[in-house]
Amino acid sequence: MQTLQQLVQAFRLYAVCEPCQRVKCVDLPALIEHEGGDYPIDRVRMRLKCTECGQRSQALRIVYVGPEGRNAGFRYSRAPQDPTPDLL
Ligand SMILES: [Zn+2]
Numbered sequence: 001m002q003t004l005q006q007l008v009q010a011f012r013l014y015a016v017c018e019p020c021q022r023v024k025c026v027d028l029p030a031l032i033e034h035e036g037g038d039y040p041i042d043r044v045r046m047r048l049k050c051t052e053c054g055q056r057s058q059a060l061r062i063v064y065v066g067p068e069g070r071n072a073g074f075r076y077s078r079a080p081q082d083p084t085p086d087l088l
Helices: 004-010 028-035 041-047 069-073
Strands: 011-017 022-026 059-064
Touching: 004 011, 004 028, 004 041, 041 059
Parallel strands: none
Antiparallel strands: 011 022, 011 059
């Protein structure tokens, strides 16, 4: 089972709401701080809830960004990157 710690090394996690086509980048470093690195991705999925329509979509996109993405991900001051529409 994949955990947050494994993902944060080289992946970005996007939550997808299919009814309203929203895509939101999950803040993995913040999530690890709250839940710990052993927190399973499946449990993140179960907790997803769209802030617009209130649907529990449980849709996650896991995008490989490479090991160098780790540094960017841990830079808290940096604004969250909006995913491009291509990811849908
Ligand atoms: Zn929605």
